[in-house]
Amino acid sequence: ELKVEQNPLFLSMQEGKNYTIYCNYSTTSDRLYWYRQDPGKSLESLFVLLSNGAVKQEGRLMASLDTKARLSTLHITAAVHDLSATYFCAAQGGKLIFGQGTELSVKP
Amino acid sequence: DAGVIQSPRHEVTEMGQEVTLRCKPISGHDYLFWYRQTMMRGLELLIYFNNNVPIDDSGMPEDRFSAKMPNASFSTLKIQPSEPRDSAVYFCASSLTPGGRNEQFFGPGTRLTVL
Numbered sequence: 001e002l003k004v005e006q007n008p009l010f011l012s013m014q015e016g017k018n019y020t021i022y023c024n025y026s027t028t029s030d031r032l033y034w035y036r037q038d039p040g041k042s043l044e045s046l047f048v049l050l051s052n053g054a055v056k057q058e059g060r061l062m063a064s065l066d067t068k069a070r071l072s073t074l075h076i077t078a079a080v081h082d083l084s085a086t087y088f089c090a091a092q093g094g095k096l097i098f099g100q101g102t103e104l105s106v107k108p
Numbered sequence: 109d110a111g112v113i114q115s116p117r118h119e120v121t122e123m124g125q126e127v128t129l130r131c132k133p134i135s136g137h138d139y140l141f142w143y144r145q146t147m148m149r150g151l152e153l154l155i156y157f158n159n160n161v162p163i164d165d166s167g168m169p170e171d172r173f174s175a176k177m178p179n180a181s182f183s184t185l186k187i188q189p190s191e192p193r194d195s196a197v198y199f200c201a202s203s204l205t206p207g208g209r210n211e212q213f214f215g216p217g218t219r220l221t222v223l
Contacts, residue, residue, distance in 0.1 A: 033211055033212075035214075041216070042199065042214045042215060042216045042217055043151075043199070043201075043214040044214075045211045045212075045213065048211050088151065094164075095153055095156065095164060096141075096153065096212060097153075098150065098151040100150050101150065101151075
């Protein structure tokens with residue numbers, strides 16, 4: 001059974017700093033998704049990673065996938081307050097299995 | 109496209125009442141998913157449909173929950189009778205055939221409170 005684990009679950013950052021969110025999954029999955037959820041809102045698709053070594057970047061966010069290590073990372077560069085949200089990774093194992101989410105708070 | 113549409117956005121009901129949540133997927137999408145989100149259990153897949161046919165309902169918590177998709181543009185999730193532990197945000201999502209670049213697009217959710 002596919003399981004997805006994220007860490008950290010809570011992350012408080014200062015503006016301008018860099019940090020990485022980790023997403024580990026337990027069994028083979030060759031595609032990985034990242035979503036963003038603002039408080040009280042729905043989930044918004046950020047990245048779709050389709051193959052080993054895939055790297056996608058959008059603004060201050062960069063996601064990568066290592067299928068051999070069963071690991072995806074979401075790297076935040078020079079964080080700004082607007083990035084404050086909860087970030088979910090999800091692995092495709094038949095159906096989509098979501099991680100617990102990482103609640104990111106960026107403070108001035 | 110208007111995206112995935114859900115109604116109502118908020119529902120407050122009393123224990124024992126029937127609750128019906130509604131979803132209209134993105135036009136042309138052939139997969140539809142119902143999720144439940146709570147603080148304790150996170151985001152859980154309840155059931156999903158392909159071409160209006162239920163494929164996997166293993167996440168439906170118990171017989172009080174039922175879901176239907178009578179046509180390609182409409183689905184319902186019904187809880188009868190409702191209980192306080194059913195309080196959660198229920199999301200509907202749709203996609204083209206899963207895999208590849210076909211990510212799921214989520215609706216705004218229905219926040220259900222059962223008193």
